[in-house]
Amino acid sequence: MKELALKYGCNPNQKPSAIYMADGSDLPIEVLCGRPGYINLLDAFNAWQLVSELKQATGLPAAASFKHVSPAGAALGLPLDEIERKIYQVDDLGDLSPMASAYARARGADRMSSFGDFVALSDTCDEDTARLLKREVSDGIIAPDFAPAALEILKEKKKGAYAVIRIDPSYVPAKEETKTVFGITFSQGRNDLPINEELLNNIVTKNKELTEAAKKDLLLSLITLKYTQSNSVCYAKGGQAIGIGAGQQSRIHCTRLAGDKADKWFLRQAPQVLELPFRTDIRRPDRDNTIDLYLGEDANDVLADGKWQDLFTVRPDPFTYEQKRAWLDKNSGVALGSDAFFPFGDNIERAARSGVAYVAEPGGSVRDDHVIASADAHNMVLCFTGLRLFHH
Numbered sequence: 001m002k003e004l005a006l007k008y009g010c011n012p013n014q015k016p017s018a019i020y021m022a023d024g025s026d027l028p029i030e031v032l033c034g035r036p037g038y039i040n041l042l043d044a045f046n047a048w049q050l051v052s053e054l055k056q057a058t059g060l061p062a063a064a065s066f067k068h069v070s071p072a073g074a075a076l077g078l079p080l081d082e083i084e085r086k087i088y089q090v091d092d093l094g095d096l097s098p099m100a101s102a103y104a105r106a107r108g109a110d111r112m113s114s115f116g117d118f119v120a121l122s123d124t125c126d127e128d129t130a131r132l133l134k135r136e137v138s139d140g141i142i143a144p145d146f147a148p149a150a151l152e153i154l155k156e157k158k159k160g161a162y163a164v165i166r167i168d169p170s171y172v173p174a175k176e177e178t179k180t181v182f183g184i185t186f187s188q189g190r191n192d193l194p195i196n197e198e199l200l201n202n203i204v205t206k207n208k209e210l211t212e213a214a215k216k217d218l219l220l221s222l223i224t225l226k227y228t229q230s231n232s233v234c235y236a237k238g239g240q241a242i243g244i245g246a247g248q249q250s251r252i253h254c255t256r257l258a259g260d261k262a263d264k265w266f267l268r269q270a271p272q273v274l275e276l277p278f279r280t281d282i283r284r285p286d287r288d289n290t291i292d293l294y295l296g297e298d299a300n301d302v303l304a305d306g307k308w309q310d311l312f313t314v315r316p317d318p319f320t321y322e323q324k325r326a327w328l329d330k331n332s333g334v335a336l337g338s339d340a341f342f343p344f345g346d347n348i349e350r351a352a353r354s355g356v357a358y359v360a361e362p363g364g365s366v367r368d369d370h371v372i373a374s375a376d377a378h379n380m381v382l383c384f385t386g387l388r389l390f391h392h
Helices: 038-058 082-087 098-108 127-134 148-155 212-226 251-267 284-295 321-328 346-352 368-377
Strands: 003-006 017-020 029-033 062-067 070-076 117-121 138-143 163-167 176-181 184-189 232-237 240-246 334-338 356-361 381-384
Touching: 029 148, 038 062, 038 070, 038 117, 038 138, 038 163, 038 212, 062 098, 070 098, 070 212, 082 098, 098 117, 098 127, 098 240, 127 148, 148 163, 212 232, 212 240, 212 334, 212 356, 232 251, 240 251, 251 284, 251 321, 251 334, 251 346, 334 346, 346 356, 346 368, 368 381
Parallel strands: 117 138, 138 163, 334 356, 356 381
Antiparallel strands: 003 017, 029 163, 062 070, 062 117, 070 240, 176 184, 232 240, 232 334
């Protein structure tokens, strides 16, 4: 297939719309089901690059959940513990394959943002992953291949409208990439510098104890940032992104946004959240939204008289600020990546409140000494990678 016509571009009024290879060669994809849209394909191609690089960097299966050209989540195919199974709402699916575990973790870290996502898998989509996807609200998936049973399951999703794309894993794009803005063509070299452990060798803090697990998390955060709209910051722990801040004009706002998401990921593991007395007829998206409100400043939206009865069998006690802070203080060993340097130490101070112990950023700020001093004050390990990862 040399050209794929699309229904419309970013918006319905942007017609005609299509994708094709500039040199007239065949597209490296095959649409097996559904009709992907313009934004779907932007998500698909960015997400595929992300999971491919994660697999190459770690040797583990990887999955990503994309929304509006930035990842809502990314993760490696590591086993799920009992609490993760519950907060990711897969505790009824039995033992999951590594590929399915990767997607459960990628989607589950921020289920609110992953609603209606486009999925990318580094390896063949197996039946476990397809069964998980079947019951989630999602627009489509891209993977190098699909097991026959998995493909049959996905073809039934959305009455056959679910977009299923097979990509040629051997495809390598040209070194030069272009795009047109306002009728003007931009050209640049493709950002193909490898992200590997060598980038983490320049540790500038007093604490230089960088564990193997922390290295994996820092690589995951940096590779995730490579395909996240800048400015961007990513918190990671245990082989998954737990908080991603994208597209913020101020880096501290990005750090706060991602930190707030990481905090909610950890708060969802608190006993009083795990034991919320939901009614059995509450739908999964409504449960996600309720938990999000319960953990935020608008808890009365779900706890007020006349409202809680629609959600719970009994009214839960409020989760007070003091209780949340006490639980968050138990979090530790979190890794943090930034796509450009931290201009002030306030980013480190905010990161410390979310349990960050390891940081990777390019360095190069005139205030690097202040940032290093802030990291030292919290006994963090800070790596200067020398590599900026802006993505637009």
